[in-house]
Amino acid sequence: MIKVGIVGATGYTGVELLRLLVRHPGVQVAVITSRAEAGMAVADMYPSLRGFLDLTFTEPDVDALSACDIVFFATPHGVAQNLVPALMQRNVRIIDISADFRLRDTDLWEQWYGQTHGCPELVAEAVYGLPETNREQIRSARLVACPGCYPTAAQLALLPLVESNLVDNSNLIINAASGATGAGRQAKVDNLLTEISDSFKAYAANGHRHLPEIEQGLRERQPEGAEPAQVTFVPHLLPIIRGIQATVYARALDVDALPDLQALYAQRYAQEPFVDVLPAGEHPQTRTVKGSNTCRIAIFRPQQRDTLVVMSVIDNLTKGASGQAVQNMNIMCGFDETAGLDLVPILP
Amino acid sequence: MIKVGIVGATGYTGVELLRLLVRHPGVQVAVITSRAEAGMAVADMYPSLRGFLDLTFTEPDVDALSACDIVFFATPHGVAQNLVPALMQRNVRIIDISADFRLRDTDLWEQWYGQTHGCPELVAEAVYGLPETNREQIRSARLVACPGCYPTAAQLALLPLVESNLVDNSNLIINAASGATGAGRQAKVDNLLTEISDSFKAYAANGHRHLPEIEQGLRERQPEGAEPAQVTFVPHLLPIIRGIQATVYARALDVDALPDLQALYAQRYAQEPFVDVLPAGEHPQTRTVKGSNTCRIAIFRPQQRDTLVVMSVIDNLTKGASGQAVQNMNIMCGFDETAGLDLVPILP
Amino acid sequence: MIKVGIVGATGYTGVELLRLLVRHPGVQVAVITSRAEAGMAVADMYPSLRGFLDLTFTEPDVDALSACDIVFFATPHGVAQNLVPALMQRNVRIIDISADFRLRDTDLWEQWYGQTHGCPELVAEAVYGLPETNREQIRSARLVACPGCYPTAAQLALLPLVESNLVDNSNLIINAASGATGAGRQAKVDNLLTEISDSFKAYAANGHRHLPEIEQGLRERQPEGAEPAQVTFVPHLLPIIRGIQATVYARALDVDALPDLQALYAQRYAQEPFVDVLPAGEHPQTRTVKGSNTCRIAIFRPQQRDTLVVMSVIDNLTKGASGQAVQNMNIMCGFDETAGLDLVPILP
């Protein structure tokens, strides 16, 4: 039994992390902090946890958190970078679900996030927590930066093509759509049911913070000499609670040299416990992964032309955030990688 | 490890039962029948089960089903009554999620269901599978008739008042609302998203089949001499997938003699693993039980007048159908009553 | 052409009022005020109005508003009462969509709204703007207090029974459910799509501000000597944008003396342009009134017992607020009562 702490568990990634951890066989949740809600029982904020958890939010406190083996950060960006160094000094291992340590280029981070990075010295050590590419590094990592939700869906869709250098990297198009939990649990008019249900829209077409993360992730997996991945990324807002779909368009460099794409995807993910390549011709649906850590993927070559279409779906709160964080914890701690994550999606 | 079979698993109660059983520690799902889909892999119909279940629908067959310890019926009414006798003769225990054996009065059944009952001789033996009232009888039952979804919510809301004879039984009002899975997985225009989303309506106000079941259930729990429960029951259709709320109105017989209602409810359900009485003043929400077997209840006495209001919420597919069926199985087979049912609701 | 002004048009009743008024043949919208958004083009806040309206929000200003024949208040309660006296002194007629002048008993108002009333001297003059009961008084009114959304649905459902003294007034039960626009356009976590979609709940069971308004409205229509109406009112929140359903339960005083209820309702509303009594046995649906000023009503007597059930549906923003306000304006100004309100509901 390891002890874990969670900083900032009042948001949706926090409650999702608790949903997973309270049933994890190797974990005891010891500390849950929230500056705003200190003193409140967690189950009073989230009645879904009544009977499963008997903890109270406490003020973030380095001493209390240092008694944990692992501390998760389920905070907005900008918070983890200030607390992480003190905890790592006391040998706590960190799994950061926020964006603080995802980009290796601190200048780029500061440009996209509009603030000075509080802990640039740890950026190089941080391991990008996408097990499908970095499993071995994660195993021994002291600090794991969990991928964003869109980057998880987008990279899993594109990796087999990019790793094999089969497509024109200069023009990768990622059309993605996310459920409203992607915007967090913030009191904003824009996220009211009355504003976004029975409707659909794109947003941030001129530039979303997940764009540089996706490009970084793809570029690190390209074979040497390949043209660096350049992505057009347009996110859309779905009137659903959970779920992301990425629909990705890439142009084959040489249609005559294309391998069997279905086999390429099947082989690439054959050993991955949380990536499911659908039978040829099947379209994924977000509801088939609701509440689970699975990513389902399908690849198409419409009209046998040269534009390939790949679709991936994940639950943005699970594989896109807290589930992937637990998967990383399992790898770091030597648990079975699926421990606590054997979740049958809720359908219907 | 017991072996279980499921007759008619193509509907929503079927896939929900599978979601629960594939992770149940004491159960092996051995047979899944569907006349219409025989030969199809179950996971091809329900992609949420990909990786969890490697079975194929087969034709209903008494021999194959007889090799099971327990057979669940997740069929429309009228099916179980024809297959059950042959299976019981071969010592298979039956858990019927359909309506076939819920009403003790066969005439009443035939009147409400508009057909002749195919197996009246087993009606008397059937145990009504509401563990909160019939746990001991369920333990040794050969045939359990699982309650309907509305009757589960309505009875759990009213039982403490009715058992204590505190309210005017001649005028119990049950205003209930259900998610659309309550109507099953049938190709009907009335259940299209385009017909029922962003809308609300009552239906069957002149009489719904769950009315006699609710009255029967309440009357069996009334103290001797009490006026027989008479219910006005109006169901409504919610544009949601899962969830039922019953809002129940009952008039106190004697307001001056009312006990502490919050304490009454808390005590009545103190030992029940799946009934959660909310703190005074809290309103239940269906989302706090989504995907779980829990019923949450709250009691109010508005304006300190003589009309009491009780609200209960359940997931209609879980506590209202397949979860309760598994709870019954656990009791029948001597498993821990919560085995396979330690489900944290998915919230948000 | 009359000139109208709107105070506080940034909320949902404001934009709904504009949707109706920009197409009204007898009206010119001259002034739209908003303290918070002064200087912003109205169509920038509500792109649905692009091309229909070329006005800018201005600071509330008595001089500017006094140039109008009619001023609507689409403000939270507590605002109109401070501005109305100055405007009335300048002979502006007022249609208040807020709650400020609905209750004749100022003490009751102060108790339910938790503040001192700023203009008690005008309360007696205010006409309650339910045309189906007060048409003649509205015609010459200087100050009309538009009914709340729930009270509109509830009173229209109950009036024929109460006016004829057919039911036990001591125990009227109003179970109502509203779309989320009922909560307004406020940045609150409770109203996020992620909190309320795919879910259902009751709220304010211990007392909602519309309760005294409903009781007042019913009591004013009772025949002399009848027991004063006493209401149990439980509102619920629907995961839809627009629409209210009231499902009302009332016990017949004497079942043997009941008239033909279908005929009673049909006759009561035969001359009402915005009340539609459905054919016997039909259940209303909120979607059949979406975007329109119509109230549809159905009456049932389940099992031929003594509890009657009446259902009414309205669009809470139209007949429940801004549409009714326009209907009142039409009556006050001598327009055809349906002018600008010949709205075919949007279905599907």
Next chain:
Amino acid sequence: MIKVGIVGATGYTGVELLRLLVRHPGVQVAVITSRAEAGMAVADMYPSLRGFLDLTFTEPDVDALSACDIVFFATPHGVAQNLVPALMQRNVRIIDISADFRLRDTDLWEQWYGQTHGCPELVAEAVYGLPETNREQIRSARLVACPGCYPTAAQLALLPLVESNLVDNSNLIINAASGATGAGRQAKVDNLLTEISDSFKAYAANGHRHLPEIEQGLRERQPEGAEPAQVTFVPHLLPIIRGIQATVYARALDVDALPDLQALYAQRYAQEPFVDVLPAGEHPQTRTVKGSNTCRIAIFRPQQRDTLVVMSVIDNLTKGASGQAVQNMNIMCGFDETAGLDLVPILP
């Protein structure tokens, strides 16, 4: 006053057409046919029309329809082609909302629609009813083929770029998403609320019937010598009732030679009553066109790279079907083009 008939008004395009026509100042709806529902009052099927329409469905009958000036077909494909010749012989003008006469190449039609065309001799005469490209031809047309919903959104998004030959036509990507009314009012499990709400998916990625229509429409507008438009089109299903968004990606042929794109779009549509080019940087939302005939468009050039992104939104039942049909009728009959179409979108 002209007389119009509607063949096949039981579907969603039919009821939408009625919503528009019953308030059209120059039209009398004289005949509404439905083989399946002959004898039923239209308002009994669509209660939203109660009080607006007093007609009954009749069997399709050439004599009765021939008394009309205009007959609309709101039928599935394959129906109009069999009735149209007889009606045109009697000088009835036809507006076909179905797909029967959209493709000029009958072989292509037969390949995509999987059946023999019943009336190839009229295909050449049919005018493609997109007023933004074909207004003059529509004026005198005897047979107008209304565009599909996706093709309307896609072409309006792409026309300014394609007409000016600014982008690489060999690789136009149309990622589109539609509300569920796009699938019609058919009793299919796939369209149940329980199957598609709170979820998202792509469909028909390998080829959708609107693909050849989009390519045909674009190619007819290209300047001579331009490479023929080749489209990758992936439709997605939104859990909403009405609305389509097309998000279109096209690569600039020469970024240095690009004109001011915002101005290009503004000028192209300056005279169009139903196309609204949003201010630079604004993203369209489907809800801002709900129930209206407007298409809103926005153009982006993310990161100032060479991939352009254009978004368009329409109400698929209005501008995407029945509203556009009425717009065509207005042009054909010399009415004001906006007659009966001055619809303020319902927001929220």
